[in-house]
Amino acid sequence: MSLRHALLGLLSERPASGYDLLKRFETSLATAWPATQSQIYTELTKLAAGGLITVAAEGPRGRKEYAIADEGLAELRHWLTETTPQRNTRSDILLRVFFLGVLEPEQARAYLTGLVEMSERGHEELCRLEESIDWGDDDLSVYGRIALEYGLRFNAMRREWAEWAAGQIGS
Numbered sequence: 384m385s386l387r388h389a390l391l392g393l394l395s396e397r398p399a400s401g402y403d404l405l406k407r408f409e410t411s412l413a414t415a416w417p418a419t420q421s422q423i424y425t426e427l428t429k430l431a432a433g434g435l436i437t438v439a440a441e442g443p444r445g446r447k448e449y450a451i452a453d454e455g456l457a458e459l460r461h462w463l464t465e466t467t468p469q470r471n472t473r474s475d476i477l478l479r480v481f482f483l484g485v486l487e488p489e490q491a492r493a494y495l496t497g498l499v500e501m502s503e504r505g506h507e508e509l510c511r512l513e514e515s516i517d518w519g520d521d522d523l524s525v526y527g528r529i530a531l532e533y534g535l536r537f538n539a540m541r542r543e544w545a546e547w548a549a550g551q552i553g554s
Contacts (some may be wrong), residue, residue, distance in 0.1 A: 404423055430530055509531055
């Protein structure tokens with residue numbers, strides 16, 4: 384996924400300013416694809432220059448509200464239907480697991496216990512996020528809940544795996 388497609392997706396729901404998009408990002412997409420304020424504003428400028436979004440309204444202090452253009456909606460649909468999602472091929476977590484043998488067994492178990500704790504924190508963060516959102520019947524709410532469930536299940540799986548893995552390490 385790219386930031387470009389994330390912004391087009393958010394704008395497909397409704398027009399928004401850069402600030403509004405940043406806030407929506409923080410409460411919906413940040414766990415899947417984090418982005419900073421400067422990255423979002425830079426990408427909005429590129430999308431506008433490319434004709435994929437338009438400035439729908441301008442307000443005080445240079446505030447701009449962006450709307451998705453027909454070309455942007457076509458790009459988003461193309462990305463969703465015609466491109467294959469990139470498989471996450473790099474995992475810092477698993478790369479470390481491959482080399483835990485260079486540590487003492489208690490250090491290796493401690494690393495895996497840390498993954499259990501990381502997974503529990505991730506689960507708790509997603510639960511807080513779920514409770515903080517005013518869910519509606521709009522597409523972003525429906526599919527956002529589906530994505531959030533993925534995160535909850537992923538954290539549960541990683542926790543269970545790390546507990547199992549820690550048990551596999553001898554004394």
